[in-house]
Amino acid sequence: xxxxxxxxxxxxxxxKFDYRATRRDFMLKLGLGINAVxxxxxxxxxxxxxxxxxxxxxxRTWVSLGSIDQFPEQATxxxxxxxxYRNQADGDTAHIPCWVKRAAGETFKVFAIxxxxxxxxxxxxxxxxxxxxxxxxxxxxxxxxxxxxxxxRGLYVYEHKVEKGELMIKAxxxxxxxxxx
Amino acid sequence: xxxxxxxxxxxxxxxxxxxxxxxQTAGHPVPKSTGSWFYTxxxxxxxxxxxxxxxGIFLAMSYVPSAAEAYHSLELLNYTQPLGWVMRGMHYxxxxxxxxxxxxxxxxxxxxxxxxxxxELTWISGxxxxxVTLGLAFSGQVMRFDADAYWGVGIGAAVGGRIPIIGxxxxxxxxxxxIIGTDALSRFFALHVFILPGSLLAFVSIHLRLVLSKGINxxxxxxVLVKRETYDQHYHGIIKREGVPFAGIIGKDVVANGILLxxxxxxxxxxxxxxxxxxxxxxxxxxxxxxxYPFLWLFAAAALLPSGSEIFLFFIFPTIAGLLLFALPFxxxxxxxxxxxxxxxxxxxxxxYLGIGMLTYEAMVGPWSPHMDAWSGLPxxxxxxxxxxxxELQGAVVLQKMQCRNCHAIAGEGGHRGPDLAQVATRMTNxxxxxxxxxxxxxxPAYGKNLSPEETRALVAYLSSLHPPNVxxxxxxxxxxKPIGESQPTPTPGKEVTVSQ
Numbered sequence: 001x002x003x004x005x006x007x008x009x010x011x012x013x014x015x016k017f018d019y020r021a022t023r024r025d026f027m028l029k030l031g032l033g034i035n036a037v038x039x040x041x042x043x044x045x046x047x048x049x050x051x052x053x054x055x056x057x058x059x060r061t062w063v064s065l066g067s068i069d070q071f072p073e074q075a076t077x078x079x080x081x082x083x084x085y086r087n088q089a090d091g092d093t094a095h096i097p098c099w100v101k102r103a104a105g106e107t108f109k110v111f112a113i114x115x116x117x118x119x120x121x122x123x124x125x126x127x128x129x130x131x132x133x134x135x136x137x138x139x140x141x142x143x144x145x146x147x148x149x150x151x152x153r154g155l156y157v158y159e160h161k162v163e164k165g166e167l168m169i170k171a172x173x174x175x176x177x178x179x180x181x
Numbered sequence: 182x183x184x185x186x187x188x189x190x191x192x193x194x195x196x197x198x199x200x201x202x203x204x205q206t207a208g209h210p211v212p213k214s215t216g217s218w219f220y221t222x223x224x225x226x227x228x229x230x231x232x233x234x235x236x237g238i239f240l241a242m243s244y245v246p247s248a249a250e251a252y253h254s255l256e257l258l259n260y261t262q263p264l265g266w267v268m269r270g271m272h273y274x275x276x277x278x279x280x281x282x283x284x285x286x287x288x289x290x291x292x293x294x295x296x297x298x299x300x301e302l303t304w305i306s307g308x309x310x311x312x313v314t315l316g317l318a319f320s321g322q323v324m325r326f327d328a329d330a331y332w333g334v335g336i337g338a339a340v341g342g343r344i345p346i347i348g349x350x351x352x353x354x355x356x357x358x359x360i361i362g363t364d365a366l367s368r369f370f371a372l373h374v375f376i377l378p379g380s381l382l383a384f385v386s387i388h389l390r391l392v393l394s395k396g397i398n399x400x401x402x403x404x405v406l407v408k409r410e411t412y413d414q415h416y417h418g419i420i421k422r423e424g425v426p427f428a429g430i431i432g433k434d435v436v437a438n439g440i441l442l443x444x445x446x447x448x449x450x451x452x453x454x455x456x457x458x459x460x461x462x463x464x465x466x467x468x469x470x471x472x473x474y475p476f477l478w479l480f481a482a483a484a485l486l487p488s489g490s491e492i493f494l495f496f497i498f499p500t501i502a503g504l505l506l507f508a509l510p511f512x513x514x515x516x517x518x519x520x521x522x523x524x525x526x527x528x529x530x531x532x533x534y535l536g537i538g539m540l541t542y543e544a545m546v547g548p549w550s551p552h553m554d555a556w557s558g559l560p561x562x563x564x565x566x567x568x569x570x571x572x573e574l575q576g577a578v579v580l581q582k583m584q585c586r587n588c589h590a591i592a593g594e595g596g597h598r599g600p601d602l603a604q605v606a607t608r609m610t611n612x613x614x615x616x617x618x619x620x621x622x623x624x625x626p627a628y629g630k631n632l633s634p635e636e637t638r639a640l641v642a643y644l645s646s647l648h649p650p651n652v653x654x655x656x657x658x659x660x661x662x663k664p665i666g667e668s669q670p671t672p673t674p675g676k677e678v679t680v681s682q
Contacts, residue, residue, distance in 0.1 A: 091249025119339030176342025
């Protein structure tokens, strides 16, 4: 430090620095190389962690809605199942509702609760035989087809089967327009 | 004694160069005219942000970011943790104020032409701050992990699922898994307390650095045009003529910020925090999922725009609006700064506020959402039943039982999704009513399969009686003048309605 006054900018008064001096240049390049490799080794797991829910996507799996006897014929009832990918910290959000319509015998139709417009929960009205969405007024008929309002399609339908008197649906994934069922 | 203090001060000065820092920041010269009430919104936005950081840190000491615990921890904050409710209240009202102050600040710098040369980057960094702040507002709403927040995430996922090609990946990335659960909450938590506040700090620094290096915009004068070649000189001239140290003109800022703090504290104390509402338990199908104030206009637009325009509303419109916003300093880089001579700027502000304001109002009164309890909770008023025939009264029962009133009001009572039925007979003839009920259409479901012929006849008979006593019911424009068949049941009390088979 040439100057004794701390407020005077002395940083500019250093001798000219030659960035091409060979050994320093080599060290810098080596350092950059090491850091590039290390950066990749640090970064790849971070990115991998972040996108893991996309890359290792969990698909739908069979879930039981219980005995078919609880669903009267010619009626639509709410059924609640536990999300197959339940995490202990999920709490109540692991309980996923859906609408089950039993036409007759073993003929069922299971609809997702999510409106096809923007995902709000649709409610069943037994008297008018309509599903109504509270958010923007979407309406669906008893068979899930679009009746009125902004939804672009009918209700999402779960794949289902009846096994040993139990109604099973393929669930675990939030139905959206990109992945309806 | 004085000399000791002086020595201590000098010791710090030698190491921290405080005089230089002061000269470059608080002491830097600004145009005298900027000491104005209109120039206080920026510092008020910053004050809100400081409040958000301070209260947010302490909220994080009690809040548990897990789907199973979040709701409970908020209730503990509200009712058990001493002063927890005040902390939540200040955080909620601080965020509301931050968005409002930011809008005021943005409107002011827009109308004052502050985005023009040479402050393009100041404007752009401000736009980034706007996006980040709105991100904080949305993710903050998710932290209040109640039913609204849960379905709000669902709406976010549904919007993401509408993106062509990458929609599915976006949904999984957003939720951190295949379905809404604790992983989704944790993602939004990380966003809300680390990523977005960190970005905000970084961009606030850049924003302020630019304000220092490019100077505060002078109060524009009508007719004084900005030119790239001459502006810098012009500004230096102003500074030379009427420059004052920044610290000398902050009086109004200090007053405004003091009042702002008082308002936030008062709102927190007297109105208190928001929610949490109904617990996030999906089988409790909630009546309505409404977002917080900053997003109500979007919610309303989603309902009011024609079906199929969602791609436009959620992707094309924000992209165009965002591009216009960011590119503004390049679209209008020079020229007039004063709002009095910029009619397009005034029109933009007025139309934007009218649009956002009206949509927000619509969202608050929610006229399109079905009134889910109208059929069971809102009886038809006696004047709309008086003097009706038994068949018509049966029709009124059908109207009520079939949830018609969830969407149709009678004299204002009921849903507003469809038209009010109080005078429907003056608009539609009997056959038209039959067709509308059975086939639906015009955004109404068809009831043909759910109504027996008798119910339909009774319902239409009742609807045909809904007209004021001095206004005749609608009738066919062509055809025989004498009503035939089902048309025109008379509304006269006591008189029987003949319904043909």
